[in-house]
Amino acid sequence: MTQLDMTPGAQVPRTDVGPQTAVTSALSSAAYRDGTFRELEEKLGAKLKNGRFELFRPSAGEAFSRAVIDRTLPAKRNPLVPSFGTDVRMVVEHCLAANDLRHARDRQLALVTVVCGLLFLPGALVWLAAFQVRAQLKKTHPAREGFYGTLALLAACGLALLFAIRPPVDGPWSLYFRLMMLAPVVGWFVARRICLRSTIDLRTRWQSLLEGGAVAATVPQAVPRDDLDRKATDLRASLERLTSEQETNIHHYAGRKGLLGAGMRWVAVEMNEDLRPAAGHADFRTFHRWDLARKIAERLGSVAASEVPGGDMPHVSVAHWVVQDIPEGADEIGRPSTPEMDGYRMRDFGIQQIANRQTIGTDTDTNVAAQLVLHNGQVVATVTVKVTVLGRNLRVSVYGHALGPLNGLFTAKPKPKEKSVPKTGKFWEEKTIVLPLIDDDEVVRQAVRAPFHKIPGLLNWLGGSLTLPEPFCLRQAWTDKTWDSRAKSDSVLYSAQPIFNMVQTTTIEFLADHDVDVERFTNRANISRSENQAVRPFKADAYDAG
Template sequence: MGAAVTIGSFGPGAQIPLQGSDAGTAATFALASAAYRDSPVEAILDANNDWHKSTVKTGKMPKLFRPDLGEAFSRAVQVRMLGGARKALIQSFGADPRPVVEHCLAASGIRKQRDIKLTLVTAVCGVLFLPGLLLWLGVIYLRRKAAGSENKRNSALGTALLVAAGLFAALVLVKLPWDGLLPNYLRAMIVAPVIGWFLARRICESTAVDLRERWTALLSGGIGAAIPEAVAKDPTDKAAQELQANLNKVSAEQLSNVAFYAGPKGILGMGTRWGSWVMAEELVPQAGKEIHDFRTWDIIRKIHTELTLLERGALKTGFPKPTVKHWIVSPVGEGADEVSRPSGDNIVNYEVKPHEIQRICNDQQFGAGNRHYLGVQFTMWDGQLVLTMMVTVTALHHTLRVEVTGHALGPVHGFFGSKPKGKSKEVSKTVRFWETREIKLPLTDTDEVVRQAVRAPLTWFPPILEFLGGKLVLPEPFGLRHAWAGQPWRNRFMADDALRMATPVLRAVHAATIKALDEHNVDTDRFTSRALGLAGGAADASPKKADLYDA
C-alpha cells in the first residue's frame, strides 16, 4: 500500500490517493492509526519489544503542556523521517512507511486547524478580557482543589465558592448601570470568558470526533491522507516540492537493497534469526573429468532462478508469492544507535548496482567488509508476518559452503490494533433507582480543553512545546515496522507458517546448487547426501535463537 501525489494539479486540499503494492495494509494502517489517537503518550511504551524501546521525555510543565499520543507520535515520526538532518532509516518489511508519514502529516494538519481556532478564541475572549479570565481560572482552580479534598467541609466550600461566583457574575450583569464604557467592559469581562469556554470546548470536541473517526476508518479498511501542503499550488511552491522530495526519499530508502546486521538483534528490520542450515562439502571432480571453473555468483544465479519458481507447482496449495532479492549486508555493533548507508558511484537511489553486487558475492566472502546474501521473502497475514530466508554461498580452497538462515518478523503489537472507545458512565435511573443506565460523556473534559487551549498558541514553536510538555523518543536505529513488532511464536498459526516455509525453500536451494555443480563436472554424491539430511531436519524444525552463540 503506497501513496502518491500528482504534482501537475495545483488545486488546494487535494487528497493523497492510495496505490497498490506488495506491502501488507493491516500493519501499515495499524501503525498509521497512532497519529490520530488521543490516549496518554505513555500508553505506547506497552508496545516496546525486547530489542527496541521507545521512551517518553518529560517536560518542565507536563500538567499543562503535555502532548497526547497522537501529537507526540506524529511529531516524532515527521522529524525522524522527514527532517533535513535525519539519519538513515531501516526498511519496514511488511508495511509501507510513506502512508504512515502521510497520515502523521494529515493528523498534524487537523490539529493545526483546531489550534488556529483555539488561538483566536483565546485572543478574543481571553486576552482582551484578561481580568475576567484570571478571575474565572482562580475560581475553577479553587473549586477543583476543594473537590479533590477528602474533607467534606472543604468540598462543600468549593461548591459554595462556585455558586457565589455565579451570583456575583449575575449581580454585575444586572445591577451595574448600563451606560459608560467601564460598566460595559466589566459585563463583557465576566461573560466573554464563559462564551470563549463553550466555543473552545465545542472546537475541541468536534476535532476529537473527527480524529477518532479517522482512527476507526484506518483499522476498518483504510483511508487516504489529506495533505494540502504536499500539493504545489503553483510552480514556485518550494515548500510543497521539498516535502514531496522528502517523501520520495522515504519511498526510495524503503526499496534499498542494503541491510544491517546488528549481532544478537539479527538483520535489522527482518527480525531475529531463528534457524540455520549449512551444507559444506569438498569439491571433488566427477570420475574421469575436470571441474570447470566457476565462481560463487554462478551458484547464486541458479538458486535465484529456482527460488522465483517456488510458487509454481502441480498442487494448488495457495503458496504465497515470494520476493527474491539480492542483499548487501553491512555489519554494525549490537548497541549502535545509528547506521549509515553507503554512497558513491556504485550506489543509485540507496541501491547497490548489479555489477557491485556480483563483485561482493565473488570477492568479499571473508574478513572485513560487506557480505552478499540472496533473500527470498514472504509477506503474509496482510503484512503482520514477514518470513525471510537468506542464502549465502562461500568458497574456501576446495570447500563449498551453502548456508540458509531463517528470519521471522512478527505482528505489530496489539496496542496499534485497538479501536477507540467512547467515554461513558453508569448512573441510576430516576424512577427505578435500583436499576442503572449508561450515558455517554463528551470526549474532551475540562482538563483536556484547558490543555489544548494552552498549547494552541505554541503550535508554531514545536521546540518550546517539547521543552515544556515533553516528547516521544523513538528507538534507534529506527524503522517503523520492527520498532513495535512482536514475536510470531506467540501465535500458533504464524509459528506453523514460519516452520513450514523452511522446507520448500531449503530443498529449492539445494536442488539448484546440485544442478549447478553437475554442470561444472563436480561429484555431487556428498552434497546430495548432506542435502537429504538437512531437508529431513528442516521438516522437523523448531525455532532457536540462532544469533546467540553458546560460547
Template sequence: MIAAMGATVAFDGFGPGAQVPLMGSDGQTGATQALASAAYRDSPLSTIQEADNDLYKTTVKEGRWGLFRPDLGEAFSRAVQVRVLGGARKALIQSFGADPQPVVEHCLAATHIRRQRDIKLTLVTFVCGVLFLPGLLLWLGVIQLRRLAAGSENRRAGAAGTALLLGAGLVAAIVLIKLPFDGILPNYLRAMIVAPVLGWFLARRICERYAVDLRERWTGLLSGGGVGPHVPKSAPQDPGEKSAEELRVNLEKLSAEQQSNIVFYAGAKGVLGLGTRWGSWTLAEELVPQAGREIHAFRAWDVIRKIHDELTLLERGSLKTGFPKPTVKHWIISPVGEGADEVTRPEGDSIVHYQVKPHEIQRICNDQQFGAGNRHYLGVQFTLWDGNLVLTMMVTVTSLLHTLRIEVTGHALGPVHGLFTTKPKAKTKEVSKTVRFWETREIQQPLLETDDIVRLAVRAPLTWYPPVLEFLGGKMVLPEPFGLRHVWAGPLWKNRFMADDAIRMATPVLRAVHAATVKMLDDHGVDTERFTNRSMFLGGAVQDPGPKKADVYDA
C-alpha cells in the same frame, strides 16, 4: 531481475532510481494502516511505551508544565515527520511488510487537521483569554491545582480538587454580583471572570467536532477503509513553492530509501528491519571431481544464479495449496554495532539512489567472503497476514580453498503491536441504578474532559513553533536505528498459526536451495555424493525445526 536493478528513472532534484519492487509489497495494507492510525489517536502519550519490545524502547520526555502535554497522536505525528522528513535526518531502516509513505502522509494530514482546529482555538484564546489575561491566569491556576489534586492517589485530595473548582466558581459568582455596575474597571473585572468561561464553552465545541473527525479517521483505517490522507501543498504548483517542492523531494527520497537493496546486520538485533534470526542450516562439503572428469571452474555467483532461478519457481508446486508467491532479491548486508544509534548508507560510484549496481553485487558475492567488508545474500521473502508477518530466508554461498559452503538462515518479523490495532472506545462510567441500587449501568461521558479542552486551548497558540511547545509539554523520542515497522513489532512465537507458517516455510526453501546447488555442481563435474547425503540429513532435520536465538552465541 538484476538487469532491472540497473534501470534508472530521472526526476527533478532527486529520483528514486531503480524501480525494484519492494520485497513483500503485496498484502501489507493491514500493518500500514495500523501504524498510520497512531497519527489520529487521542490516547495518553505514555501508552506508546506499551508497544516497546526487548530490543527497542521509545522515550517519552516530560515537559515543564503538564497543561502543555501532547497526546499520542500529536507526539507521534511530530516525531515521525521530524525523523523521516527532516533536513538533517539520519538513514532509515526499510519497513518490510509496510509502506512508510502512507504512514507519513497520514501524519501530515493529521497535523493539518489539528492546525485547522488550532487556528480557531487561537482566535478564541486571544479574544476570550489574552484580552482578559488576569482572569485567564486565575482560572488556569485553579485548573492546575485541581489537576494536581486529582492526580493524587489520595481520594481526599481528589475530592478537594473538585471542591476547589466549585469554590472558585462560587467566589466568581459572588464577585459578579457584589461589584458595582458603574465604571470601566468593575465591568472589566466582570468580563475578566466571565470571558475565559465563555471561551471554554466555545473551545469545547471546536475541540469535540475535530475530535470526532480524528476518531472517525482512526476507526476507518483499522476497518480497512476510511478517508485517504489529504496533504496540502504536497505537489508544487509553481517554482516559487519551496516548501511544497521540499516535501515532494523528501517523499521521493523516502520511497527510494525504502527500495534500497542495502540492509544492516546489528549483532543480537539481527538484520535490521527483517527481525532476528531464528534458524540456520549449513551445507558445507569438499569439492571433489567426478571419476574421470575435471571440475569446470565456477564461482559463487554461478551457484547463486542457479539458486535464484530455482527459488522463483517455489509457487509452482505439485499440489494447489495456495502457496504464496515469494519475492526473491539480492541483498548487500553491511555490519554495524549492536548498540549503534544510527546507520550510514554507503555511497560511491557503484551506488545509485541507494541501489548497489549489478556488477558490484556480483563482485561482492565472488570476492568479499572472508574478512572485513559487506557481504552478499540472496533473500526470499513472504509477506503474510496482511503485512503483519514477514518471513525471510537468506542464502549465502562461500568458497574457501576446496570447500563450498551454502548457508540458509531464517528471519521472522512479528505482527504490529496490538496497541496500533485497537479501535477507539466511547468513554463510559459505571454507576448504580437509582432504585435498584445493587445493580449498575453504564452512562455515556463527554468525549473530552475539562482538562482536555484547556490543554488544547493553551497549546493552540504555540503549535506554530513546536520547539517551545515540546519544551513546555514534552515529546516522544523514537528508538534508533529507526524504521516504522520493526521497532514496534510484537512477538511472533506466541501466535501459533504465525509460528507454524514460519516453520513450514523453511522446508521448501531449504530443499529448493539444495536441489539447485546439487544440479549446478553435477553440471560442473563435481562429485555430489557428499552434498546429497548432507542435504538429506538437513532435509530430515528441517521437518521438525524449533525457533532458536541464532544471532546469540553462547561463548
C-alpha cells in the same frame, strides 16, 4: 494513500494496495488517535520526553505524528531502516493529514483563546492554574486528583463569583473585573464544540482505517502552486525520497537485534562440504561465489509456483542484498557513498564484486534474500542465503528471519469512554456509564496548545514528546513476538521449508554441472530434510525463538 499531481489541489487516491494493507492502515490510524501520549510508554515501551507543564501535554496521535514527521521528512537526517511489509510513505502522509486537521481546529481555537483568554488574561491565568493543578495531580497522585482537583476548581469558581458580584474596583474597570473570570468560561463552551467536532472527525478516520475503509491522506501542502513554491517542492521530494529509500539493497545486522527490518534469526540450515572432482574428472570446473548465488536467486524466483491448484506461495520477492555488520548498540546505520551506488541501491556489478572477493574477516557480505509478507502484512518471513568458500570448502548457509505482528495498540479501535460507578441504592453493585467524549481537561489542553501550533518545537518543550528508537524502522519499532500466535508461527515455518529445499536442490545441480562430486552434499541435504520429518516429544505451542 494519495498520488499527488502537480496541479494545485489535485489528490488522486492510489489503488496499488498490496499484502501490506492492514499493517499500513494500522500504523496510519495511530496518527488520528486520542488519549494521553503516556499510553505509548505504557503499552509500547516507547521513550517519552517530559515537558515543563502537564497542561500542554500532547495526545497520543499528536505525539506519534510529530515524532514520525520529524524523523522521516527533514532533508538532513540519519538513514531509515527499510520497513518491509509497510507503505512508509502512506503512513507519513496520514501523519501530515492528521496534523492538517488539527491545525485547522487549532486556528479556530486560537481565535477563541485570544478573544476570551488573552484579553482577559488575569482571569484566564487563574482558571489555567486550577486545571494545571488537576493535570499534575492526575499524573503524580491519581487517587487524590478527584478531591484536590475539584477543590482547586471550586476555588476558581468562588473567585469568579466574588469578582462578578463585588469587583474590587469602581468605575469602568469594575466591568472588566466582572467579566475577567466569566469570559474564559464562555470561551470554554465555544472551544468545547470545536474540540468535539474535531475529535469525532479524527475518530471516524481512525476507525475507518482499521476497518479497511478508503481513507485518503490529503496533503495539499506537497503540491507546488508555482515554480517558486520551494516549501512544497521540498516536501514532495522528501516523500519521494521515502519511497526510494525503502527499495535499498543495503541492509544491516545488529547482533541480537537480528537483521534490522527483517527481525531476529530463528533457524539456520547449513550445507558444508569440501569440493572434490566427480568420478572420471581430474578436477572440477572453476566457478565464482556470485555464479552460485545468482543461480540460487534465479531458481528461487520460481519457488512460488505450484502444479497443485491453490498451492502457490503468496507474494514472494527475491533480491541480492549487501549486509553490513554493526554493533548491537549502534544508534544509526550508514550506507556507502561510492561509484557502485545508484541512489540508495548498490548496482549489480558492485554486489558481484563483493560476492566474488573473500569476505571472511570483513563486516560486509552479500546474501540472496527471499521474502514473504503474510497475514495482510502482520508477518514478514525472510530467508537469506549466504555462500562462503574457504580453500576447497563450500558452505551454503540458509537463515530464517521473522518479523512479528504490530503491537495490539495499533489495531485497537476507538471505544466510548466509560466508567464504573456504584448503583444508586445498591452500593455493593456497579454499573457502567458513558462519559462525554470531550471532558473539561481535554478542552483546556487543546485550547492552550492551539496558539502555538505553528511552533512544534516549543510545544515539545512545553508538553513533552515521543522519542523514537534508533536505528529507526517504522515496521520493527513496535513489533510483538511472532511466536505468540499459532497461525502466524506455522505460516513462518511452512513458508521457509520450500525455500530451504530449493536452495539445496539448486546448489547440488549447480555443483554437478561443474563436475563436483555431489554425493556428500546430497547426503547432507537428505539428513537435513529427515530432521524436519522426525517425530520427537516437544512442547507444541512453546517456541524458543524470538
